[in-house]
Amino acid sequence: MTDVTLLGDIGGTNSRFALVNKGRTDYRSERHYENEHFPTFQDAIEAYVTEVGERPNAGVVAIAGPVAGDMVGPTNRQSWLFNPPKLAAALRFARFDVINDFEAVAHALPHLADSDTTTIGEVQAYTSGGNMAVLGPGTGLGVGALVRGGSRWVAVPSEGGHAEIGVPDGQWAKAHELIRRKIGRVSGEHVLSGPGLQRIDAALNELAGHPRERSAADIGTSAVAGTDATAVEAAHLFFDYLARFSGDVALMFAAKGGVFLYGGVVQKLSALMDKQAFRHAFEAKAPLEKFLAQIPTRLITHPTPGLIGCAAVAAHW
Known part of the structure; x- marks a missing residue:
């Protein structure tokens, strides 16, 4: 044509x-x-x-x-x-x-070379050609998938970023509760986005006894530089949310071909990601831990x- x-x-x-x-x-x-x-x-x-x-x-x-x-x-x-x-x-x-x-x-997912992504943690097995999912924290949270439709791939758009997100464990549950009190129901997008990073940081600062609000760019810069302990903790909580939500998305789409992360927020904070902790939170979905342990997680680095x-x-x- x-x-x-x-x-x-x-x-x-x-x-x-x-x-x-x-x-x-x-x-x-x-x-x-x-x-x-x-x-x-x-x-x-x-x-x-x-x-x-x-x-x-x-x-x-x-x-x-x-x-x-x-x-x-x-x-x-x-x-x-x-x-x-x-x-x-x-x-x-x-x-x-x-x-x-x-x-x-x-x-783009099936066409990315190995050099276009960074692997997050290890997997026990891998199913080539399986469904794939992608999450993109940015201004909001995009969630989509690519599934097999006969002999070709079919993109599946979604509003998955607005699905409710679970409460984190331990002391971080208190930060989640502060966010919930301010906005009501907490969706993935409410914490997994630029504005979401601001909400996490504000909640942690409030718990620490010095309430303040700052831009996502400032939080990211301080976290990566290691000059502000609360910003670093905000990044760690962000990745905990992202890992657990990514596991949910993997289950929704049976994404045996992998879950891919994309977006400026993740890329900027990637140096602070604990890959082992990410995989642990990603897989902790009883009784389907073994299913998730076989699904790779990757960060898209292609520009x-x-x-x-x-x-x-x-x-x-």
Whole structure:
């Protein structure tokens, strides 16, 4: 149907574009742009096409926002909202698919090389070709899966980030209770996100007798530098929540092919992750400890898995 396809991974602040040839997933001509330099999404695309000197005749773009209604676009850049059919006509695209950015990451999972991920702990066995799940703590908490549908993979979007999260053990239960008193029911997203890290840190500071609130960026910087004991503890509690919630997601999707973690919050704090403690909390789901012990957990380190996912979508046209 097409010879060259435009790929786009579109956030609120930055955009990444590339080209891919028909039937392939190894994209080329990757460029990154700051969105603020372009009044509209079409302007950014035209700038990219001009720079690389090659005009695609189809496109797949992933956007950091919901894909519903006549107008879509990144949630944090309303000036970039666009109508997909009208934009496709303006660009003279024979086909133009718009997907959610997290759906794109799910599509990328089978195409990630070993060097694109870091293994978290050891597993007793591994089922190649099994369902896979992905969690992405960021502004919110994305949860999705990739499951087998006949001879091809099918991405399963979800609102799993809003599922209720369990209470941690020991002294951390007191911090969880403080969070619950302020917001009511505690979902995964309430603690596994940038705002969630702030809630955890604020609760721990309150328990320590010196209430304060600070940004997620400040908490992460202090934790990684080891300059603030409460920030370090907040990171450890964050990973405890993440491990236990990841185990629940693994059970929901029977993700024998692995559970993948993605997002800036996890990557920034990854140096503080106790991999053995993570695996222990991940597997502690009686009576299914043996089932979970066979499921690998991995952190995605590839900088642009969204582009890989978009290429995988185009390859199946």
